[in-house]
Amino acid sequence: MADEPTRNGADGTSAGDPSGPSTRAGKAVPGGGPPAPLTVQELIARSGGTGVGRRRAERRGAPPAPGGRQPADPAPRTGPPAPPVLPTGWQPAMPSTPPEDDEAPRPATPPSSPSPSLPLPPPLSASPSAPERPAGPPVRRSAAPEVAPERRPTAPPRPPARPAPPATGSTAAPSSPPVPVPPRPSAGPATPATPAAPPAVPDRPRPTPTPTPRPRPAVPAAAPPAAPPRPPAAEPRPVPAFPGTAHPSAPVPGVRRSLPIPPIPGLDVPAGGNSAADPGPGAERPPPSARRRRLTRIAVAVSALLGLVLAYHVALYFYVDRSMSRVDALVTDGPEVVAPQLQESSQTYLVVGTDLPGRSGLASVSTLVAHLSADGERATLVSVPPTAATDTPACRTGEDDVRPPVTEPFAAALLEGGPSCLVRSVQQLTGLRIDHYLAVDLGRLPGLVDALGGAAGCLPGAAGEPTGEQAREYLAGSVGPNGTDVTGAAAAERQRRLLAATLGPGMSAGLVTEPVTLARFLTRAAGAFTVDEDTTLAEVRTLASTLGDLSGDALQTATVPVAAIGSVPAGGDQAAVVVDGTATRALFDAVIYTGRLPEDDPAEAAAAPAEPAPAPAAVDPVPEGTTVTVVPAAVTVDVLDATGGGRTAEVADALVGQGFRVGARGAEPAAVTRTVVRYAAASLELARTVAAAVPGAVLVETPEVGSAVQLVIGPDVAGPVPVDIGTPVPPAAAPTAPPAASSSCG
Known part of the structure; x- marks a missing residue:
């Protein structure tokens, strides 16, 4: 459906007529200057309230005819009106509601107050191949009721859409100009075109006339030509969860995520575990086997037993350590310590x-x-x-x-x-x-x-x-x-x-x-x-x-x-x-x-003869048939009491009565369990005389006594008896050799 041509002046000159006052759709400016741009209200007023098709054509991207209105065809066309031809690559921004029935008229929009003038962009030039139609009275093509103009708020320009396919039987090329649209009458039968509006006043906007709705002719739907299938719009896929987090990124309509959301330290926890050993908090572990449970109980029991044993020994150690008697004995800083x-x-x-x-x-x-x-x-x-x-x-x-x-x-x-x-x-x-x-x-x-x-x-x-x-x-x-x-x-x-x-x-x-x-x-x-x-x-x-x-x-x-x-x-x-x-x-x-014992003195070793003297053989001090060879008067003896009973004086006086001379007298604190006669090797004969005079005494060679002969009184001492030269020495006076130590005892 085409609209009537819009005229741009009071003289009714078509916008596409080069003989008009101006070749652009606009208001005449006194003095012959460039025309001022028309407002939407002025354009609707000049078109006689039938600017819906014009606006729809503009939304579809069809280039309007010069002057805003197109002359009617010289011969009326029969059949349904041809749909407007849109340029390639342009898709009309039509509402998603289905088209209304052609017979049902739309309610007229109540008159509204004039809105401020809005500047329009310059009209597109008509295609040179479009034929010019003479100016004349508009031709009524259908009796469709006129649709009231739509008022839309000012919005930013929409991106271009794909063009709609032309109707079946149309021979117009995509580059052809739009088909002129006849004027829409306000009501009743077709009337001649209204005279042109008076000249626009540049200082104030003109009131917008109220258009009369008219029925829209039914346009048969034609099957569009086969077009290449459009790929389905890819639905936004959810961004996978960032490794180590439990909060996957959710897709946001209109926002494209290129990177995953990093984890928040202290808040995000691993959702599925980091490894096979850590299946995550939600994973269920298989129940342990009977053998594993038995081994676990054994390990726990052994650990408890070892713990008790350890605690017992530690407690015992401290108990014994505290139970020992303690004395203040050490003097580590004494002056007698050497080096x-x-x-x-x-x-x-x-x-x-x-x-x-x-x-x-x-x-x-x-x-x-x-x-x-x-x-x-x-x-x-x-x-x-x-x-x-x-x-x-x-x-x-x-x-x-x-x-x-x-x-x-x-x-x-x-x-x-x-x-x-x-x-x-x-x-x-x-x-x-x-x-x-x-x-x-x-x-x-x-x-x-x-x-x-x-x-x-x-x-x-x-x-x-x-x-x-x-x-x-x-x-x-x-x-x-x-x-x-x-x-x-x-x-x-x-x-x-x-x-x-x-x-x-x-x-x-x-x-x-x-x-x-x-x-x-x-x-x-x-x-x-x-x-x-x-x-x-x-x-x-x-x-x-x-x-x-x-x-x-x-x-x-x-x-x-x-x-x-x-x-x-x-x-x-x-x-x-x-x-x-x-x-x-x-x-x-x-x-x-x-840290060792001293070695032998090297000086003494050097002074020793080349062939050391043979060690004295173990001589029995009382061999068989031994007799006294020294009279008692020639023997001086020291008397020592080892019994602790104070018998030193008693024994000493008895020896004096037998002709012996007594030297030192005293007590022997050392360990002596029997009566012994201590002597050095040089005093063996003197010691035999003492041993013969004191029955039960044992001869013990002791180098540390020097030249003295000592009689140590033991518990088994007997009274002295008289002796003389030739008196036999009792065999019991011979010492007893100590037993050999066992080799296993070291």
Whole structure:
């Protein structure tokens, strides 16, 4: 359907007529200037209210005819009106509602107030191939009712759309101009075209006339030509979730996402897990199998049992550690310590055995000084005679009591002064710094053996693992078959062996699996041990393992060098062991500086003859048929009482009555269990005369007595009998050789 041509002036000149006042659709400007653009209201007024087709054609993109109106065709056309031809690439922006029925007229739009003038773009030029139609009265093509003009708000221009296909039977090319549209009457039959509107007033807009609606002719729908199929519009796909997040990006209409949304730290969690081992919070784990559940229960039970065992042993350790008696014994900064800077890395233990079975007094104390190297691979053990005369520095005997310096038997420092005085006495004698003090009640040591079910070692004279009673007998027999142990070396050696055989297994890791035995042993050990305030149970175990594990050259033993034994000082009544000061100093200096015992003096080795003299054969002091060769008047004898019963004077007076001369008189604090005659090799004949006069006495060669002959009274002493030259010497006076030590005992 085509609209009537629009005229642009009061003279009714067509816009396409070049003879008109202007070739552009606009208002004439006085003075011949360029025409002013027409407003929508003016254009509708000039078209007589039939501008709907014009606007529709403009929306479809068809180029309007010059002047706004097209002349009618010279001959009326029959049949339905041809649809307007739109340019290629242009699609009309029609409403999506279906077309209304041609017979149903639309209601007229009520008159409205004039709207402000809107400038229109310049009209498109007509195609040169379009024929010009003469101006004349408009031809009515159909009686379709006129449609009221639509009022639309001002909106931004829409993008071009695809052109609609032409109707069937139309021969117009896409580039042909639109078919002119006849004017639409306001109502009733067709009337001639209305005269042109008066000239526009440039200062104010013209009122818009109210168009009369008219019926729209029915246009048969023609089948559009086949067009290439359009690809379906791609629906927006959801953006996949960013790895590690639980919030996938949702598509937003009209917004194109090119990147996933990054996760928010602290808020986003993995949606499906990071790996196969982590299936995610929503995944269901398969139930464990019966075998796995059984193994889990076993593992839990074993863990609980191990935890209980560990807690038990830890509690037991602390209980025993707190149960041990503790004393303030150490004086590490004493002035008697030699070269303390050289003893920083090493450790020195003072091991004191008390209440030795079968002994009393000073002889019941056994002392070992154990010096351990820094790496624990070497140890040196030195025993100190309990009756050795030593100088004890001033020491504390209590909280406020200070004992003055004194020269006394070594064991007297402990028995009369206390542990602190004994430590000071050892440091004064050796120059070593005592780091740990350990006192062992040897009377309770057999109980430790019974707690273990036997000592894990070899004791001479014991068959198999020694029992507690056998351990007691072993300690009591330290005096040997001849009943004498003046220096205490035998007691110290047996003490070392028994401690190694008891403490080593009792504090080893192998006893952890026997909690009852371990508890019994440690409980008894806590009652038998006395340590200083700084020594712990672990350090006691270190000493025990050292004594038990080291052997051969790694473990060296020695005794403090002795110059004389049974020496009674002037004005005194008690015999003592005299220490060789020079040899003692050399011994302990070697221990301090090298950690080892001193080697033989190279000067003495060079002075020795090329062929050493043969060692004296073991001579029986009382061979068969031995008689007395020296009269009693030529023998001077020292009388010492080892019984503690004060029988020195009684025996001494009886010897004087038999013609003997008596030298020193006193008490023997050393361990002597039978009557013995001590002598040097040069005094053998003199000793035979004394042994013949005192029945039951045993001859014991002792180089430390020098030229003297000593009679030590034991519990089995008998009264002296008269002797003379030729009197037979009883065979019982011969000493008994000690039993050979078992090779397995070391």
